[in-house]
Amino acid sequence: xxxxxxxxxxxxxxxxxxxxxxxxxxxxxxxxxxxxxxxxxxxxxxxxxxxxxxxxxxxxxxxxxxxxxxxxxxxxxxxxxxxxxxxxxxxxxxxxxxxxxxxxxxxx
Amino acid sequence: xxxxxxxxxxxxxxxxxxxxxxxxxxxxxxxxxxxxxxxxxxxxxxxxxxxxxxxxxxxxxxxxxxxxxxxxxxxxxxxxxxxxxxxxxxxxxxxxxxxxxxxxxxxxxxxxxxxxxxxx
Numbered sequence: 312x313x314x315x316x317x318x319x320x321x322x323x324x325x326x327x328x329x330x331x332x333x334x335x336x337x338x339x340x341x342x343x344x345x346x347x348x349x350x351x352x353x354x355x356x357x358x359x360x361x362x363x364x365x366x367x368x369x370x371x372x373x374x375x376x377x378x379x380x381x382x383x384x385x386x387x388x389x390x391x392x393x394x395x396x397x398x399x400x401x402x403x404x405x406x407x408x409x410x411x412x413x414x415x416x417x418x419x
Numbered sequence: 420x421x422x423x424x425x426x427x428x429x430x431x432x433x434x435x436x437x438x439x440x441x442x443x444x445x446x447x448x449x450x451x452x453x454x455x456x457x458x459x460x461x462x463x464x465x466x467x468x469x470x471x472x473x474x475x476x477x478x479x480x481x482x483x484x485x486x487x488x489x490x491x492x493x494x495x496x497x498x499x500x501x502x503x504x505x506x507x508x509x510x511x512x513x514x515x516x517x518x519x520x521x522x523x524x525x526x527x528x529x530x531x532x533x534x535x536x537x538x539x
Contacts, residue, residue, distance in 0.1 A: 345461055347463070349528070352453065352465050352468065353453075353455065353463055353464065353465035354463050355462075356461050356462040356463065359461050397527065399530075401530070405428070405429075406428055406532035406533050406535075407457070407510070407512060407530070407532060407533045408532060409514075409529075409530035411421065411527070411529070412527060414527075
């Protein structure tokens with residue numbers, strides 16, 4: 312059965328800390344892995360990862376895919392209260408499989 | 420737990436026909452369901468929010484007469500694309516959330532696997 316598992320489920324840190332969110336997957340025909348940030352309703356697209364070992368960066372956020380380990384991490388450095396959100400990982404094969412998300416809360 | 424299914428997973432239809440997509444919460448009661456459309460650059464556009472037993476709330480720019488949403492029960496919402504055209508070809512994804520003690524958190528959305536619609 313195809314699945315995407317995110318950890319931790321929930322994380323509370325102080326502003327300025329660095330966090331690492333994990334996503335592991337088991338799918339039949341992997342095409343790409345996507346990271347989203349969800350604050351209110353619609354998730355906002357962050358990254359799409361297709362190739363192993365190539366880091367993608369956007370400001371304080373970065374992500375990398377490890378196809379050997381069937382996993383990806385999302386790093387956020389120097390966290391700010393505005394980073395508080397649910398971070399979703401999804402894997403595309405013939406369909407899209409979302410993880411249950413990591414709820415991140417940044418304390419001021 | 421918190422499994423959401425969609426049916427069909429893929430549909431190909433001729434221009435002008437209507438297509439119905441079902442979204443079901445399999446092991447929880449979904450008081451709210453959301454319908455999204457995924458664009459080629461993988462961004463998700465929220466189309467509408469539906470609450471069981473009431474009319475859906477459509478986002479700006481989404482034609483309610485073209486994308487009919489029915490949330491008839493606590494486990495089923497349907498999206499009907501009426502008179503589909505090639506520009507409606509897309510990946511449609513639903514998600515569901517619940518407000519029940521001991522079950523999925525109320526503000527967490529659980530996503531279905533999507534339905535790929537191709538209109539010829």
